[in-house]
Amino acid sequence: MTTTVPRKIALVTGAGSGIGRAVTLGLLNDGWSVVLAGRRAEPLQALATEAEARGQSALAVPTDVTVPDSVDALFATVERTHGRLDLLFNNAGVNAPAVPIDELPLEKWFGVMDTNVTGVFLCARAAFGLMRRQSPQGGRIINNGSISAHTPRPFTAPYTASKHAVTGITKALALDGRAFNIVASQIDVGNALTELSERMTRGVLQANGSVAAEPMMEAIHVANAVRHIAAMPLEANILNMTIMASTMPFIGRG
Template sequence: MESKAVSQADRVALVTGAGSGIGRATANRLLDDGFRVVVAGRRMEPLAVLVEEARARGREALAVTVDVRDAASVEALFATIEATYGRLDVLFNNAGINAPAIPMDELDVAQWQNVIDTNVTGVFLCARAAFALMRRQSPQGGRIINNGSISAHAPRPFTAPYTASKHAVLGLTKSIALDGRAFNIVCSQIDIGNALTELSARMQKGVLQANGTVAPEPMVDARHVADAVGYIAGLPLSANVLNMTVMASNMPFVGRG
């Protein structure tokens, strides 16, 4: 039986890493869908701009700084959400980083640790806090959407930290989806390939391929990723998209490297 639904006007979403790129595009999509959106990131300036732009469109957004690597910072973020809105319906676990594309023996342990702390521990800390709030709120339940990557399935050359982190996110997604059943909490993962953002624009000029060549790669507009997240976020909790891949159609993911 479908649980009591939250009214559309009362739905609250959180987007981490919301200051730019996919996070910003997704926050705007969720705002347009009628969510009250908490936009979180390490720098307040781009978040504040997003909030002002949302208000100009008659939408409601709240900016909160957070370092997802830090448990106390994440706890403070979720305390603010609960104090302000009393609930959370959707978490888009988007914050993430990469390491330099160099042979693993040239990577500092600190570079490895920073990727793991952000992409794995950060996803866990935010999912953990969201799970707790969704479990105790009324109506109970909610949706967690993790930003995975096609690297959760196949690596690029010299991306051991990032690839390992995204494989870990895939395991977290499946575990949350299983453990959330008793509490009406569902979990999805969106695996993105070559979304065009400020950080990925360089890929149009050339990316190291598995055969050792360097070749430009097709890109896809980040708004298509935002639209995919918006679709998942709008589903009733009785339905879920466990995994979705959104990618540039002709990028070198399927097929031989």
């Protein structure tokens, strides 16, 4: 007599493109059932349909992570559909124009904070609650930070501040989750090639005032790193991981 091992349940925000899409595909290939969240319904549904055609389990749930009611509806759908959540990849994020701070429109500051900080908090909060009350209790939250959580690029105060805040959220989750078998990680990414980052191959403002093209890496390497953390038992954790294009200007004096 054979027994069927139930699929583990993952939720990926910002799943419709870039790193979120790459991570979603990786988790699906690893046998996870994945809930896909993002603001644009079309790419989410296209990805879910693609997965279902391969016999994989995917559910598209259009969501705005900056809106509490939208996040509540997302997690209600997860609980109603699957009864539990084993993994949240908190990935949705936005940037602001690279301009001197006094030239930055305030709405751009609030937009970055709403998505990169409040959105991460709202999703982590809802995941924490579900993981705390489900049986068996526990789960894993992986936050997408950035190399900007360590050091800024020129004219990136909003994004840099938001990613430093994500580090604080991650550490607090890792501490507060101990009593409930909830673990938290942060993956800090440098120069993954996506639709949004392709411009960096043509030139990025450097600390010395020059503009230079930067080395990039494929997003699949980020996906593989997330898959590695996700596959670990809850008794072990990688609290912080930096994954970057090997020769990008992050370490050293370039």
